[in-house]
Amino acid sequence: MRPIALALWGLVLVVSTLSGRLELLLSGPFHPLVGLSGVVMLAMAVQQALALRRSSKRRPGERRWNRGWMLSALLAIAVLVVPPNPSFSDLASNRSSELAQEAELDFLLPPAQRSLTDWVRLLRSQPDPELYQGDAVRISGFVLAQGDGPAQLGRLLVRCCLADATPIGLPVRWPTGYQPQADQWMAIEGEMGVERVGGQQRSVVLVERLRPIPRPARPLEP
């Protein structure tokens, strides 16, 4: 049973690497490492199978069904068959949104070309809402539910994997009557405005065009 379980888990790693499933879990530079691990596991499975065959020739009729390995194999099959569908919004609600470091910002980047991450970094490094009032905004992200206010548009930043994911979000003034659904991916066009919340000014995206989009192939940002 052990070679089968090993082969199935090797297959999980290889298939996840080739199909892009890893984009939901890991930062791009680590993908080849995972793929390589899958190949090594497949090789180990072959080696184990050959060893098992030799030993069964010496001792015919002996079969080893280990319950643990069987459970592991079933789990691997489930992972292969059922595609992952994580809730980034749930994950984000349990993570700190502190950015570890402020990247150097390119202020010359036209506002409409700034990603949601660029905007968040810019607003955190220079939180002066009036500087950006009227700037064109063209961003995409998932609806990030907020416990104490309207939902934001968010992204997850990862350095390595979901374990170190940092959620970031931009306040959005949603169209009147529109109820954004948590985890729904959206593309938003509009402009940056200023609103006063709790006596403090902050930047807010004023929506002009809103359209649901499928989850991008690479949803995690570095």
Place this chain on the structure above:
Amino acid sequence: MKPAASALAGGVVLALLQQQVLLRRPPRLLELQSSTASSGPAALALRFSRPMDRASLASQSQLTPQLSHQWLGGNNPLRLLLGSSQPIHGALELLLRSSDQRGVGLLPQRWRWDPRPRLLAVVPQGNGEQLQLQQRDGSWLSLTPVFGRITSVLPLGDGSGLAIATRQGEGERLWLLPLQQRALERSGQGSIDVVKQGRLRPLLPEPLIFAHLSSNRRGDLLVQWSARALGQSVTSFWPRQGAPQQLKLQASGPMQLLPEGGALVVPELEGLSLRNLPGKPERRQLLPGSRDLSSFCPVSGRALLVRHWPDFRRSLELVEPGLPPRQLWLGSDAVLSSSCDRGGERVWLLLSNWRDAQRNRLLEINRQGQIVRERVLEGWDVEPGVPMAYDPTRQQLLLTLRRRGSKEAQPVLIPAASLQLQPLQKAVRQALWLPPG
């Protein structure tokens, strides 16, 4: 107890001890920086060792005099932004008191903050010229010996020094004068009113045919120069930190470093190009047409350009990242200089009409290209080649003007709210602002 178990227990105790010490350690202020690139007259950027409670910072901290201000940002970094339309007339005192998000208090700190730039002037002295600085008490401090002529002065953008081109006998010489000055100080630690000058040192050994200088807010210096022996133009770059280097760039005019650093504007035959400085990926963005860079706005990537039209008219354009240039003014007057507030919300334009008895006009134009104010500089001539400069902290312009019939020019302050001329009684060849450190 076995040694391994003792070591493990010791480690656990040490970790617990460290955790408890760190838990009770008060938050620290890691960085405090003054900036004028903001939507108000000045701003302070604060970075703490841990996320702070912004509400407690806003309610417990005090600013004297009580200028309107607001605290911006999530919890770290934070920004103290002074309200617009309130010029700063003296040093401010900031008492910082707050607690972090767990309620641990920051040790109160008292800071003095003076973001106002100082006035620099090239002053005639006997047969020569000298660079002088106006101190906070109004007195003038000599910064250099008397040179035959001071052809160019450029304060480094971080206020850490001055690049000076002088002419004495044949050829120009290029000098660097380091300065020690601060816009911020812990109360009782010294004085922000004092500027200390370092030793004047030559930047290039040989006499030059010409030198064009440019700097950015980081304090980098770019010099386009040529020496008789070379017969060609050379571009030297002195980064604030690091070794000087020569840039292989061909330009059809004077190059300018971008105020925020990292790139420069290069005039080329096809137009103005934007290029990255060494250390960043190579980039060239071209704005075609016959245009000159007139001045930069304090905020992020905005600048004023003068466009030359085939019928000899000129226009002033505001360029913003990702947008086509926005024409603010068009006319046949000569554009002597321009200046810009924030991202181009207010623009000042100094014009001269040679056909109308050299009539000089100062215009204030808004983003829509409407003339908001106009002042005819009746009885005044503009000192050639001296640009207009805007001080956002006092919200006033600085011009070097010569009263018609007078031998010497003088610095003239012009409040942006009224455009009334306020000449200073000082004979100068050139007056400019020295940014605070």
